[in-house]
Amino acid sequence: MRMLIAVVSLFLLASASAAEAHAFLDHASPLVGSTVPTAPHQVSLTFTQNLEAAFSTVEVTDANGVRVDQGKAQVSGNTMQIGLKALPPGSYKVQWHALSVDTHTTQGAFSFRVGAP
Amino acid sequence: MDWHDTMIYVRAVHFAACMLTAGVVFFTVFIVPPVWADSDFVKGLPAFRARLLAAAWISLAVSVISGALWLLFTAQSMSGEPLPDVLSQGVIWTVLTRTEFGNAWLLRLVAGGLLAATFAGLFPAQRRPARAIASVAVVLAAVFVGGLAWAGHAIGASGLEGTIHPAADVLHLIAAAAWIGTLPFLVPLFAATEHGAMPMALVRAATLRFSALGIVSVGTLFATGVVNSWYLVGSIAALTETFYGKLLLVKVALFFGMVAIAAVNRLRFTPRLMGNGIAAFRQLRRNAVIETLGGAIVVGVVAVLGTLPPASHAHHHAAYGAVPKGAAFVHIHTEEGMADVTIKPGHTGEAHATIRLWNGDFESLDARKVTVTLTPPTPGGKAATRIAVQDADGAWQVNRLDLTEPGNWTVTVDAALGPDSHLVLDAPIVIDPEQ
Numbered sequence: 384m385r386m387l388i389a390v391v392s393l394f395l396l397a398s399a400s401a402a403e404a405h406a407f408l409d410h411a412s413p414l415v416g417s418t419v420p421t422a423p424h425q426v427s428l429t430f431t432q433n434l435e436a437a438f439s440t441v442e443v444t445d446a447n448g449v450r451v452d453q454g455k456a457q458v459s460g461n462t463m464q465i466g467l468k469a470l471p472p473g474s475y476k477v478q479w480h481a482l483s484v485d486t487h488t489t490q491g492a493f494s495f496r497v498g499a500p
Numbered sequence: 501m502d503w504h505d506t507m508i509y510v511r512a513v514h515f516a517a518c519m520l521t522a523g524v525v526f527f528t529v530f531i532v533p534p535v536w537a538d539s540d541f542v543k544g545l546p547a548f549r550a551r552l553l554a555a556a557w558i559s560l561a562v563s564v565i566s567g568a569l570w571l572l573f574t575a576q577s578m579s580g581e582p583l584p585d586v587l588s589q590g591v592i593w594t595v596l597t598r599t600e601f602g603n604a605w606l607l608r609l610v611a612g613g614l615l616a617a618t619f620a621g622l623f624p625a626q627r628r629p630a631r632a633i634a635s636v637a638v639v640l641a642a643v644f645v646g647g648l649a650w651a652g653h654a655i656g657a658s659g660l661e662g663t664i665h666p667a668a669d670v671l672h673l674i675a676a677a678a679w680i681g682t683l684p685f686l687v688p689l690f691a692a693t694e695h696g697a698m699p700m701a702l703v704r705a706a707t708l709r710f711s712a713l714g715i716v717s718v719g720t721l722f723a724t725g726v727v728n729s730w731y732l733v734g735s736i737a738a739l740t741e742t743f744y745g746k747l748l749l750v751k752v753a754l755f756f757g758m759v760a761i762a763a764v765n766r767l768r769f770t771p772r773l774m775g776n777g778i779a780a781f782r783q784l785r786r787n788a789v790i791e792t793l794g795g796a797i798v799v800g801v802v803a804v805l806g807t808l809p810p811a812s813h814a815h816h817h818a819a820y821g822a823v824p825k826g827a828a829f830v831h832i833h834t835e836e837g838m839a840d841v842t843i844k845p846g847h848t849g850e851a852h853a854t855i856r857l858w859n860g861d862f863e864s865l866d867a868r869k870v871t872v873t874l875t876p877p878t879p880g881g882k883a884a885t886r887i888a889v890q891d892a893d894g895a896w897q898v899n900r901l902d903l904t905e906p907g908n909w910t911v912t913v914d915a916a917l918g919p920d921s922h923l924v925l926d927a928p929i930v931i932d933p934e935q
Binding site for chain 2: 406408410414415416432433435436437438446448460461473474476482483484485486488491492493494495496
């Protein structure tokens with residue numbers, strides 16, 4: 384019984400903290416779904432977990448599906464950055480594929496817009 | 501049988517084989533010495549020793565083969581390439597040299613190889629193993645089994661968690677090997693005693709050593725298990741409401757069941773080894789078999805747990821982990837709340853939209869009513885507003901959307917949260933031309 388009380392109280396304590404283990408997009412710059420007045424020079428993605436550089440990718444395309452990124456993403460810890468070509472006003476799609484260091488893959492996409500809001 | 505099922509079997513076999521590989525080393529070094537000590541007088545010793553050596557080789561061989569399969573499947577999953585390409589295009593090498601998982605596998609392979617080199621000295625024919633060889637073997641076995649932490653959910657966080665969680669997991673794995681990995685080897689030891697091939701006093705001394713190691717292991721498993729649950733489950737609700745949490749409860753229940761049997765062994769049967777020994781040995785052997793079966797089920801549960809997203813972010817997984825192929829997806833993020841909008845297929849024609857709502861802390865957001873408006877890219881195009889229907893999972897669904905043209909549509913989600921409270925979110929979403 385004493386053991387049971389100990390377990391329950393430890394789990395209650397545990398509920399005070401929740402952490403991440405798979406790599407999900409935490410935030411991005413430009414912000415997900417945002418409209419930015421001037422063209423950004425890069426897209427920066429921050430994930431909830433550290434990434435494996437060898438197997439994590441990001442691609443930025445314009446409304447016609449043409450790639451507008453510089454080709455190779457830089458991965459450091461839990462962030463992934465990719466340089467952009469000069470972007471004319473319009474809508475752009477960011478598609479990412481992340482491999483977290485615990486070997487799980489996640490992927491997602493979002494768009495942002497360059498131009499007047 | 502699909503990839504996911506195959507992976508569960510491979511993981512289960514690998515975990516079990518690694519537990520036994522490390523277990524036979526721990527057993528030989530920590531449990532058996534009283535029996536070794538009097539080896540000249542023990543007639544059952546050569547046969548028992550031969551059994552341990554055979555078990556060590558078989559466990560290690562199965563570990564290496566199942567570990568290679570695990571590496572192969574993981575490389576395939578990481579690269580998204582078909583198996584033949586994984587083998588021919590150097591993906592395995594990239595995984596081994598450029599990922600943490602691969603580095604851990606390389607280290608474990610080296611540790612396993614060196615461990616194999618100690619076997620001749622660890623199970624000598626006529627004497628107890630030299631202290632140096634025994635110490636080296638214990639360290640290598642601990643690296644071999646503890647390195648498995650790098651194949652699990654304990655890895656990848658930053659800061660304090662990035663240190664504490666892997667350390668707890670390594671200790672958890674070593675303690676598990678010291679308990680459920682050594683248990684199966686007690687069975688033939690007890691059986692030999694019942695048949696008169698082992699002196700009762702020596703086996704009793706070995707049993708007391710196992711008991712001491714068991715108490716340390718169980719304490720370590722409990723403490724490190726709480727740390728792991730802290731990071732991976734996060735809340736009581738996640739423990740009872742997610743499949744991950746429920747499976748973890750099954751594991752915890754099995755653990756306490758096994759601890760209860762161990763307590764009976766320790767408090768009831770072990771003291772009786774002094775008196776009417778044979779009956780007590782028989783009881784202990786039976787309980788060791790039951791505990792071993794419990795341990796095998798725990799290993800199976802662990803094999804499944806590792807393939808599931810931990811409960812602490814099952815909700816995140818719904819948001820990003822499972823964007824269907826060919827779907828258009830946008831995550832709309834504001835201080836007040838967030839929406840994930842998936843339109844499938846993400847090209848012109850008839851499509852279906854799924855909307856998930858979250859609050860600022862990424863917890864599911866309850867809405868009374870949700871309407872979705874899709875505005876076409878062409879200025880002056882007619883926007884269509886539809887009422888979404890909530891499904892059993894809490895997601896909001898809209899059927900038969902007519903996407904008339906490709907380009908940058910605008911999706912507007914209007915969620916009625918209360919009588920006077922609305923959350924309105926909008927964002928562009930890219931619809932491709934039909935292929």
